[in-house]
Structures are given as structure tokens and as C-alpha cells.
Amino acid sequence: MSERRKRKTSNEPRAANPARPPAPEAGSGREGDGVDESPGLPGFRTWQGVYLFVFVLFVLVVAALAVFSQVYA
Amino acid sequence: MNALDWFVLLGTMLGIAAYGTWRTRHTDHLDTYLKGSRDTGWLTIGVSVMATQASAITFLSIPGQGFESGLGFVQNYFGLPLALILVCAVFLPIYRRLGVYTAYEYLGRRFDAKTRLLGATLFLLQRGLASGVTIYAPAIILSTVLGWRVDFTIIGTGLLVIVYTVTGGSAAVSLTQKWQMTVIFAGMVTAFVVLVVKLPAGALEVAGTLGKLEAVDFSLSPDRRYTFWSGLLGGLFLSLSYFGTDQSQVQRYLGGASLREGRLGLVFNAILKIPMQFFILLLGALVFVFYQFEPAPVFFNQAEWRRHAEGADGAKFQAIEEKHTLLQAQRRTAARAWLDAQEGGDATVRASARTALVGVQEKIDAVRKEAKAALVAADPRAKTKDSDYVFITFILTQLPHGVIGLLVAVMFAAALGSKAGELNALGTTSTIDLWRQFRPLKAHDEARNVRNAKWFTAFWGLFAIGFALFARFSENLIEAINILGSLFYGVVLGLFLVAFFARRVGGTAVFYAAIVAQALVIVLYNVLSISYLWYNVIGCAACVVLALLLQWVLPAAAVRSGLQEGRAT
Structure with a gap:
């Protein structure tokens, strides 16, 4: 992908104008550790798997609450 | 303590x-x-x-x-x-x-x-x-x-x-x-x-x-x-x-x-x-x-209740308390009868016990409403919401x-x-x-x-x-915080969603869209009577839609200027 194309599709900030004084954000810390990494949980190789697990658990909890409401209605 | x-x-x-x-x-x-x-x-x-x-x-x-x-x-x-x-x-x-x-x-x-x-x-x-x-x-x-x-x-x-x-x-x-x-x-x-x-x-x-x-x-x-x-x-x-x-x-x-x-x-x-x-x-x-089985106060904010009960209308407050005590005794009996009916009674007995319990509870709810009305009659500024005091009273x-x-x-x-x-x-x-x-x-x-x-x-x-x-705050404190949040959060979320997903929208368009959306939410809050949670959706949707429209409508020069400011910061 060309540099121009990359910039057009990115939702991240563009590079600062070199003619301007340094922006205040220059002092911000811990950059560059946003890369995807393995969740490191047994049974889960990707984060998508973890999110799916949370979603399924959510559906089960809502279903259990609905059943609970019916049983004690 | x-x-x-x-x-x-x-x-x-x-x-x-x-x-x-x-x-x-x-x-x-x-x-x-x-x-x-x-x-x-x-x-x-x-x-x-x-x-x-x-x-x-x-x-x-x-x-x-x-x-x-x-x-x-x-x-x-x-x-x-x-x-x-x-x-x-x-x-x-x-x-x-x-x-x-x-x-x-x-x-x-x-x-x-x-x-x-x-x-x-x-x-x-x-x-x-x-x-x-x-x-x-x-x-x-x-x-x-x-x-x-x-x-x-x-x-x-x-x-x-x-x-x-x-x-x-x-x-x-x-x-x-x-x-x-x-x-x-x-x-x-x-x-x-x-x-x-x-x-x-x-x-x-x-x-x-x-x-x-x-x-x-x-x-x-x-x-x-x-x-x-x-x-x-x-x-x-x-x-x-x-x-x-x-x-x-x-x-x-x-x-x-x-x-x-x-x-x-x-x-x-x-x-x-x-x-x-x-x-x-x-x-x-x-x-x-x-509290179906144990005595409960007619109004859980007892400090507020006593403040008025000891005033000029003391007799009225005492009458309400006596009525409540009497009904509580009936409720205890009805609750025990209902539990007994669950264990051994037939369907008719169970239904009758349930009706009796629900009936007494409705009477108690009515007395609690009467107590709140008495508080307001004694002092229009009296705090009538006592649910925040229930758990601490129990403790x-x-x-x-x-x-x-x-x-x-x-x-x-x-x-x-x-x-x-x-x-x-x-x-x-x-x-x-x-x-x-x-x-x-x-x-x-x-x-x-x-x-x-x-x-x-x-x-x-x-x-x-x-x-x-x-400051003087709303009586229901958790709702006060959620309502306050819901009035602002939608628009702020709109700003971020545009930032993440609407790549062509620049700073000028989203800035004015957010201001208009925030004004819209505040006006609607004063006009409509819908659940406050919906203002999160309205604020966010208004900000996103207006930003897209403004980006489309605004003169290209203004948008470019906004984008250049964005690059510089």
C-alpha cells in the first residue's frame, strides 16, 4: 500500500508540520505498544476468540435472568 | 456504632x-x-x-x-x-x-x-x-x-x-x-x-x-x-x-x-x-x-420523619405509624400463611394466600404514600424519597x-x-x-x-x-449522575466515533456538529419525557450525522483549513 493511500485510510493523526514548533504531545509517554499480541489465556489464541467468549457469556447471562424472571413471576 | x-x-x-x-x-x-x-x-x-x-x-x-x-x-x-x-x-x-x-x-x-x-x-x-x-x-x-x-x-x-x-x-x-x-x-x-x-x-x-x-x-x-x-x-x-x-x-x-x-x-x-x-x-x-417478617419503619429516612413527627402535626404522623404497625402484623401473618400454603396447600389455598399477601402489601404501599404526602403537607421541601436509606437502615x-x-x-x-x-x-x-x-x-x-x-x-x-x-442535589442521586452523564456523553462519543470511522471528516465540521448536537440534547431534555438513556443515542447520532452533513456542505476551503489545523496540533 502506498504512503498516500495509507494516510487516506488511517484514522490516526498525520505527522506534525516540521515548520512548526514541537507540539506539546511530544512529551507523551509509552508510545508504540499498541501492537496486537496473543491474549495469553489457555484455550484462546486470538482476541477475537476472547470477545466471542464474552459475548456468548453475556447472552447466557441475559437468558438466565429472563428465565429467573419467569420462574419467580 | x-x-x-x-x-x-x-x-x-x-x-x-x-x-x-x-x-x-x-x-x-x-x-x-x-x-x-x-x-x-x-x-x-x-x-x-x-x-x-x-x-x-x-x-x-x-x-x-x-x-x-x-x-x-x-x-x-x-x-x-x-x-x-x-x-x-x-x-x-x-x-x-x-x-x-x-x-x-x-x-x-x-x-x-x-x-x-x-x-x-x-x-x-x-x-x-x-x-x-x-x-x-x-x-x-x-x-x-x-x-x-x-x-x-x-x-x-x-x-x-x-x-x-x-x-x-x-x-x-x-x-x-x-x-x-x-x-x-x-x-x-x-x-x-x-x-x-x-x-x-x-x-x-x-x-x-x-x-x-x-x-x-x-x-x-x-x-x-x-x-x-x-x-x-x-x-x-x-x-x-x-x-x-x-x-x-x-x-x-x-x-x-x-x-x-x-x-x-x-x-x-x-x-x-x-x-x-x-x-x-x-x-x-x-x-x-x-421486612415482610420483621418490623420496618413507615419511612426509612427516620431523621426526616422524626423532624416532622415531633412538630405541630404530630398526631397525624402518629396515626399513620399506628396504621402501618397494624398492617405490618397482618402482612407477617399473610406471608407466613403463604409460605405454609406453598409447602402443603392445594392450588386454591395457594392462590388465596397469594391474594391476601399481595392485598396487604398494596395497603402498606398506600400507607407509605400517605406518609410521604404527610411529609410534603408539613413541609413542601421535605425529602420524600427514602429508598437510599433502606440498606443503611438494615445495616x-x-x-x-x-x-x-x-x-x-x-x-x-x-x-x-x-x-x-x-x-x-x-x-x-x-x-x-x-x-x-x-x-x-x-x-x-x-x-x-x-x-x-x-x-x-x-x-x-x-x-x-x-x-x-x-449545591442542592436531586433526591435520587444515582439517577442524577446518570442523567448528567447522558446529557454530555452522547456528543463526546459522537466526536470519537467520527474520529475513528469517518476518515474524511475534518476538525471544523465535527466541532460545529458537536456544539449543535449538544444544544439539541439540552433542548430535547427540557421538552421530551423519555428515558434519559436515549439521550446518549440522540447526542451521538446527532453529532455523527451533522458532522457528515457539514463536511459535505461546508466550503472546501473551510474544511481544508480545519484539516491543516489538525495537522499542526
């Missing part, structure tokens, strides 16, 4: 604050002060996120909601797990990759300085006002029931949280929140166990019969405050905005050793939050069952000494934990998004940055104390 209760209360509160202050007293690096220790693990982050959200109001008001309206309030949290998945997948990786200190810093980089300033200002306005409620809520309730002076309680808790938050910043906040949550879990589990031991077998059936266990309502009526749909959609937007764009939450998961730790901390909350809220509401519903009258101290400590631990998160975020945003923007040449002086962050944190702490001392 006796000496043992005081020992437990002061020992836990002062001990945790002193430990946090001492452990983080040498925090002088800006990165550690604003983001916490570099080796913070996922459990600390998860607990910190939970403690920031769970204020004292959570543990005072939510059991009261369970007592009065049943479990329906749990639906408010249905959007939360889905929102946290989105924060993990979209928001968090971008924040960490850019190494920002605040969420609004990202807006400045993506759009321009004015949009960043708008996002930060909306946050400071909303969270600054909410911080007054956070400190006022437990103080007014605990002072009323314990006979303390409310101003001393506000100042005491306010100063305590200022000391350790200013000293250690984010590192102190995370450290103390971990211990505060330990106290909270220990206290709530103890209260639950003691309550369950005191209840007769069949307590859940009694609660169900009296309509307290309806947790899910699939009704589509927009007038109903808590439904599955309003909770899922409105709750999704509220949670997405709160966890994704509110600095008090963003700051909790921005720190940590890696992206993985932040994500797992959020997943921890996505899994536990609904069960935790269900458990707290169930506690309230079971307290309701407890003070039914739990053993020592446990009372622990439960009062739970309320203060929750107040301090959420307050610390708020102050930390307010101080950080004021330093990074305001001070550094207007004094860019000072931005690289680390010591000065830390010093300013401490001053701003102290300022917001004192502001919250002043606001809590002099």
Missing part, C-alpha cells in the same frame, strides 16, 4: 489512605504520575476500572432500587459488555499506540486543537459537576442516619482523598482502589450472608410473588424507564462513551505493562459487572422480603457490631475509590489538554508538569468539596 465499629471504619479507611500515600510518595515522573506504575497487571487495572465506576451511591442506592422496584435496574448494564468489547478492539489499541495521556489528546491529533479543547471542556464540565455529587451522596445519607454533621463528613472524606491522590497520582489511585475493593467485596458478601441466614426458607418466592424479581422486560414502550432495549442500546452508548472517552476510565486502563493487561482488565469488567449489579439489587429485594439495625463498621467502611471505600479516579482524571486533563495547550513551551519541563498536575488535582478536590457543601 460502637468503639469496635469505629475501629474497623477508621482502621480500614485511614490505613488504606496512609499506605497509598506512603508507597507512592516518591512519584515524580510524569508518566508514572499520570498513568501509574509500568508493571501494573490486568487484575489491578480491572479492579481499578470497577472501583472508579462503583461509587458509594452504587452500594447505598442500588439496594434501595432493588427494595423499591425490584431487579429491573440491572438492564441498564446490558450494553456494558458489548461496549467493553468495542473499547478493547478499537479504542484501547489506538490510545496505546499513540502513547497519549488523555483521550482528548487523540482528538487533537486526529482533528485540531479546538476539537480537543471542546472534548476536554465537556469532560471537565460533566465530571467536575458529577464529582460534587460523588462526595455529597454518601455524606448526606451517612450523616443523616449516623447523626454526624454533613459538612464535616464532606470535608473529612474530601481532604483524605485529596492527600493520597495528589501525592501519588495514578499509582496511588490504583493501589488504594485494590484494597478498597477488597473491603467492599468482604463487606457486601458478609451482609448478604447475614441477611440470607435471617430469612425464612422460600424468601425468593415471596419476593417473586410481590413483583421484585422481574429482571428482564422486553417491552418496547419508550415510557418505561428500564427495559431490555433501552438497557441494550442506551446502555451500549452510555457505556461506550463512559469507558471509551471519559478520562476517569481511560486513565485506569492506559497504564499497565502492555496492551494485553489493559484488555484483560476490561474483559474482567465485561464478565463481572452484570452479575455484580444483579447481586446488589438482589440484596435489596431480599431486604424487602426480610445499622440488623447487623452485629464490627460488621456495621465494615459496611460503613464499604460506603466510604467506594466513595474514596471513585472520587480518587475522578480527581486524578480531572487533574490530568487540566494539565495535558488545557495548561500544556496554552503553555506549549513549558510542556517539556517534566518537574513542572508533575507540579501542575498536583495543583490541578488539589484544585478539583477542593472544587468538589465546595460544590458538595453549597
Whole structure:
């Protein structure tokens, strides 16, 4: 992908104008550790798997609450 | 409260604050002060996120909601797990990759300085006002029931949280929140166990019969405050905005050793939050069952009741109390008869016992309404909402000494934990998004940055104390905070969604769109009578749609100018 194309599709900030004084954000810390990494949980190789697990658990909890409401209605 | 209760209360509160202050007293690096220790693990982050959200109001008001309206309030949290998945997948990786200190810093980089300033200002306005409620809520309730002076309680808790938050910043906040949550879990589990031991077998059936266990309502009526749909959609937007764009939450998961730790901390909350809220509401519903068999006051805010009952209309108040006592005796008999019928009776006997129990409960509800009307007749400014006093009344009258101290400590631990998160975020945003923007040449002086962050944190702490001392708040405190949040959160979320997903929209278009959307939400709030959760959806949708329209309509030159400003910041 060309540099121009990359910039057009990115939702991240563009590079600062070199003619301007340094922006205040220059002092911000811990950059560059946003890369995807393995969740490191047994049974889960990707984060998508973890999110799916949370979603399924959510559906089960809502279903259990609905059943609970019916049983004690 | 006796000496043992005081020992437990002061020992836990002062001990945790002193430990946090001492452990983080040498925090002088800006990165550690604003983001916490570099080796913070996922459990600390998860607990910190939970403690920031769970204020004292959570543990005072939510059991009261369970007592009065049943479990329906749990639906408010249905959007939360889905929102946290989105924060993990979209928001968090971008924040960490850019190494920002605040969420609004990202807006400045993506759009321009004015949009960043708008996002930060909306946050400071909303969270600054909410911080007054956070400190006022437990103080007014605990002072009323314990006979303390409310101003001393506000100042005491306010100063305590200022000391350790200013000293250690984010590192102190995370450290103390971990211990505060330990106290909270220990206290709530103890209260639950003691309550369950005191209840007769069949307590859940009694609660169900009296309509307290309806947790899910699939009704589509927009007038109903808590439904599955309003909770899922409105709750999704509220949670997405709160966890994704509110600095008090963003700051909790921005720190940590890696992206993985932040994500797992959020997943921890996505899994536990609904069960935790269900458990707290169930506690309230079971307290309701407890008072089916034990004498309860006609009005739970006894200080307010006595203030008027001892006045000129004393005879009227006494008559109401006598009627209530008589009906309570009938209710005890009806509840026992209903339990007996469940064990051995046939269907007709069970139906008849149920009708009798429901009938007496309706009469008691009518007497409680009569009591509230009498309060208003005696003083139109009287506080007639007593659900916030239900759980604390149960604690003070039914739990053993020592446990009372622990439960009062739970309320203060929750107040301090959420307050610390708020102050930390307010101080950080004021330093990074305001001070550094207007004094860019000072931005690289680390010591000065830390010093300013401490001053701003102290300022917001004192502001919250002043606001809590002099403002008059809504009676239902948890709703007051949620309503305030819902009025601002939608628009702020709109700003971020445009930033993430509408790549062609520039700073000028989104800036004016956000201002118009915010004005629209405030006008609609004063005109419509819909559930406040919907304002999250309306504000967000208005901001996104208007930004897209403005980008399309605005002269190309204006948009280009906005984009260039964005590049420069």
C-alpha cells in the first residue's frame, strides 16, 4: 500500500508540520505498544476468540435472568 | 456504632489512605504520575476500572432500587459488555499506540486543537459537576442516619482523598482502589450472608410473588424507564462513551505493562459487572422480603420523619405509624400463611394466600404514600424519597457490631475509590489538554508538569468539596449522575466515533456538529419525557450525522483549513 493511500485510510493523526514548533504531545509517554499480541489465556489464541467468549457469556447471562424472571413471576 | 465499629471504619479507611500515600510518595515522573506504575497487571487495572465506576451511591442506592422496584435496574448494564468489547478492539489499541495521556489528546491529533479543547471542556464540565455529587451522596445519607454533621463528613472524606491522590497520582489511585475493593467485596458478601441466614426458607418466592424479581422486560414502550432495549442500546452508548472517552476510565486502563493487561482488565469488567449489579439489587429485594417478617419503619429516612413527627402535626404522623404497625402484623401473618400454603396447600389455598399477601402489601404501599404526602403537607421541601436509606437502615439495625463498621467502611471505600479516579482524571486533563495547550513551551519541563498536575488535582478536590457543601442535589442521586452523564456523553462519543470511522471528516465540521448536537440534547431534555438513556443515542447520532452533513456542505476551503489545523496540533 502506498504512503498516500495509507494516510487516506488511517484514522490516526498525520505527522506534525516540521515548520512548526514541537507540539506539546511530544512529551507523551509509552508510545508504540499498541501492537496486537496473543491474549495469553489457555484455550484462546486470538482476541477475537476472547470477545466471542464474552459475548456468548453475556447472552447466557441475559437468558438466565429472563428465565429467573419467569420462574419467580 | 460502637468503639469496635469505629475501629474497623477508621482502621480500614485511614490505613488504606496512609499506605497509598506512603508507597507512592516518591512519584515524580510524569508518566508514572499520570498513568501509574509500568508493571501494573490486568487484575489491578480491572479492579481499578470497577472501583472508579462503583461509587458509594452504587452500594447505598442500588439496594434501595432493588427494595423499591425490584431487579429491573440491572438492564441498564446490558450494553456494558458489548461496549467493553468495542473499547478493547478499537479504542484501547489506538490510545496505546499513540502513547497519549488523555483521550482528548487523540482528538487533537486526529482533528485540531479546538476539537480537543471542546472534548476536554465537556469532560471537565460533566465530571467536575458529577464529582460534587460523588462526595455529597454518601455524606448526606451517612450523616443523616449516623447523626454526624454533613459538612464535616464532606470535608473529612474530601481532604483524605485529596492527600493520597495528589501525592501519588495514578499509582496511588490504583493501589488504594485494590484494597478498597477488597473491603467492599468482604463487606457486601458478609451482609448478604447475614441477611440470607435471617430469612425464612422460600424468601425468593415471596419476593417473586410481590413483583421484585422481574429482571428482564422486553417491552418496547419508550415510557418505561428500564427495559431490555433501552438497557441494550442506551446502555451500549452510555457505556461506550463512559469507558471509551471519559478520562476517569481511560486513565485506569492506559497504564499497565502492555496492551494485553489493559484488555484483560476490561474483559474482567465485561464478565463481572452484570452479575455484580444483579447481586446488589438482589440484596435489596431480599431486604424487602426480610421486612415482610420483621418490623420496618413507615419511612426509612427516620431523621426526616422524626423532624416532622415531633412538630405541630404530630398526631397525624402518629396515626399513620399506628396504621402501618397494624398492617405490618397482618402482612407477617399473610406471608407466613403463604409460605405454609406453598409447602402443603392445594392450588386454591395457594392462590388465596397469594391474594391476601399481595392485598396487604398494596395497603402498606398506600400507607407509605400517605406518609410521604404527610411529609410534603408539613413541609413542601421535605425529602420524600427514602429508598437510599433502606440498606443503611438494615445495616445499622440488623447487623452485629464490627460488621456495621465494615459496611460503613464499604460506603466510604467506594466513595474514596471513585472520587480518587475522578480527581486524578480531572487533574490530568487540566494539565495535558488545557495548561500544556496554552503553555506549549513549558510542556517539556517534566518537574513542572508533575507540579501542575498536583495543583490541578488539589484544585478539583477542593472544587468538589465546595460544590458538595453549597449545591442542592436531586433526591435520587444515582439517577442524577446518570442523567448528567447522558446529557454530555452522547456528543463526546459522537466526536470519537467520527474520529475513528469517518476518515474524511475534518476538525471544523465535527466541532460545529458537536456544539449543535449538544444544544439539541439540552433542548430535547427540557421538552421530551423519555428515558434519559436515549439521550446518549440522540447526542451521538446527532453529532455523527451533522458532522457528515457539514463536511459535505461546508466550503472546501473551510474544511481544508480545519484539516491543516489538525495537522499542526
